[in-house]
Amino acid sequence: VLDQxxxxxxxxxxxxxxxxxxxxxxxxxRGQLSTTSRTAMGSLSSSNIVAVARDDIMAAGFVDGGVGFSASFGESPAIGMEYLAIIATNDFFVAVQGTNNVGATAMTGKLYGYRAVADAATFAALTQSELLSA
Structure with missing residues (x-):
């Protein structure tokens, strides 16, 4: 673990x-970035999910390729917030999952932020919260 x-x-x-x-x-x-290792894809309703992205093509019942939909959430903080999340351990995790695709799917991404030092009590609380949210 990082030194506070x-x-x-x-x-x-x-x-x-x-x-x-x-x-x-x-x-x-679908893709996600989380602060803990996960066994399944999650959503922003999970406390350890920092960001998600999803591209769908709804084609059931259509004779052509269907209609595409794209969504990304968690890309930037809401107005009035200074940050999206704080990662207290020295790991974060990305995952990608495809459904009914011809080949394998992939994801690229960028994570923006900065390192900071927390006082002992804050660091302990953040670390415990992060590890217990797994």
Whole structure:
């Protein structure tokens, strides 16, 4: 664990590859950045998820490639907030998952922020909160 150092996340940019456009089949690519290791994809309602991205093609019932939808959340702090998240341990995790695609999916991204030093009580609370949210 870092020596009372934390990483203050000020921005995240996740870019999942587009899903396959297949006639009559819904396809999806999802990506996430989290502060703890996860066994399944999550959403922003999970306390350890920092950012998510999702591209969907809704094609069920269509004879062509369907209609594409794209969504990204958690890219920048809301107005009045100075940061998105604080990572207290020395790890963070990215995951990507595709559904019904022809080939493997992938994701690229950037994590923006800065290192800071927390006092002992704050560091202990942040570390415990992060580890217990797994």
């Amino acid at each position: 150092e934390v990483f203050v996340v000020t921005g995240v940019n996740l870019d999942v590859l587009p899903p396959s456009a297949l006639a009559g089949i819904d396809t999806r690519c």
